[in-house]
Amino acid sequence: MKYYFAALCLLLGSLLPIEAQTIRQIEVSFPILKGKMKLQGVVSQVAEAPQQSPILVLVTPPQASNRDYVGFFKALSDSLNRKGYTTFRYDNRSYSDTLQGNQLHEGRYTMHDAADDLHDALAFLKSDERFASHPVGVIGHSEGGSVAIIEASRNTEVKQLLLLATMGVKGEQVYYEQNMSRLTPFLKWHSYSEINLLRYSIYRKAHIIASEPRDKQAIKDLEKEIAEIYQRNPSFFNSSYRVQTQQEFVKSQTEPFKNDARLLAFIRYNPKKYLQSIRCPIFIAYAKNDNLISYLEHQKGIECALLENQHFNFFSIAIDDANHSFEDQEGYLPLYVSVHRKDSTLDLGQAFTTLLDNMTKWLQVSTK
Structure with a gap:
């Protein structure tokens, strides 16, 4: 009788909406610099995630940042989990260095160092039997997108590349x-x-x-x-x-x-140099009220670099009323305008929802 009950529980669990299923948080660490240092991270997945569903690795810029990335990656990870996608985010090397008692030095690590760490993160996923069967996608935001581009240009294990507000020109x-x-x-x-x-x-x-x-x-x-x-x-x-x-x-x-x-x-970075070597499907998203980069210029830069190399498997969108972090922002604020916050948390609303909806629709198509 207990076996019938267990089977019934599994069946009911698979029929539950993803929001109602348990999200497992698996704390992990992986070596970088040939074992001289370890980075800490977390794999977040739905308990009943299919073995062949992708693991989406979230990549920060090289500046010191933990896995949550000012809350943006935490919100993105939670939202993707509720849509049935497994995510992996980790404390980057610059941030981890400070945890070991070293003085914070924002300029010490480059996008190329971060790409090497991403390479080690992907190697870890493939070496761990819990995750080895899952294909891997990479999501990079801002300069983290440049990190993702560098790694995707040299690593065919990257099956999907998602670029959010990423540099598209020199x-x-x-x-x-x-x-x-x-x-x-x-x-x-x-x-x-x-x-x-x-x-x-x-x-x-x-x-x-x-x-x-x-x-x-x-x-x-x-x-x-x-x-x-x-x-x-x-x-x-x-x-x-x-x-x-x-x-x-x-x-x-x-x-x-x-x-x-x-x-x-x-x-010295030139995205065109790396984009010409990438063949996996690519998702490209920009914010129309981005005050850090001229979104249209960068969007066209990536699109033209891909088209020049006859890479047609990409989706590109620019989201209305959104700033660089995909927060709601109706008007454009120049870079010299300082925006004072009451706290450091992001205000994610309709723009973030639009980003997520387009991202998950694309993932469904590109994963097939």
């Missing part, structure tokens, strides 16, 4: 645009020639770093170039940057790059 272009956006409120105090000289200095910094792969040589080239630019209008740069000498100005413009490997890699 990093040097993004660096220029973001810096100019931050300076916008101050430009009204200067002449056109001064503004263009400022533009030129930012453009040259990005271009020199992007053109020279050797960090030390790039800094040397940059120091020489910045000194020459300073000589064009010393009084302007002295007043604008609150320096008194050429040496002080050169130091102010080059010092931030010396200990910021992440920024150097960001500026």
Whole structure:
């Protein structure tokens, strides 16, 4: 009699709506750096998830972030779980470094370091008998999308790639645009020639770093170039940057790059280089009120790179009234506008729901 009862329980469990089924939280760890360090994470899955259902790995940008990623990945994971999808999210290396007592240094780790860690995360899933039978998809947000692109370009185990508000143009272009956006409120105090000289200095910094792969040589080239630019209008740069000498100005413009490997890699990044090697299905989503990147420019960048290589298996969408984190935001706020929050939690509403609906519809089609 007990066997009939057990079978009945299993049958009833499989018929329950996914929301009513138990979500298992499986704490795991996996080695990186050839076993020198471990990252902690959690696999979240519906108890009755089919063996062949995908595991979706959520990837943060390289800056220090735990598995919840300011709540965005926690909300995304929970929502995907309720739709029947298993997720895997983990504390990234920069965050984990601080847990071991090391001083936080945001610029220490690059998108390439993060891609190596993602590679190890995928290898772990394939080596663990609990997860080995599941195909793997990767979801990356912002610079985490660049991390996902790098790994997908070299790892055929990535069966689905989901890119959320991800860079679609060269990093040097993004660096220029973001810096100019931050300076916008101050430009009204200067002449056109001064503004263009400022533009030129930012453009040259990005271009020199992007053109020279050797960090030390790039800094040397940059120091020489910045000194020459300073000589064009010393009084302007002295007043604008609150320096008194050429040496002080050169130091102010080059010092931030010396200990910021992440920024150097960001500026040198070219998504087209990696997208040409990816053949798996790709989901692309942008937010129309994104104040960090020009969504249309980046969306077209990824689409055109894929089409150029005759990769037609992708879906692309831009979501109305959404910011970079896919929170509801009706108006566009420039990058120089500071938004003060009462707390650090995200306000996820209709825009997030629209993202999730499109994502799950695409997953259903691309998984078949």
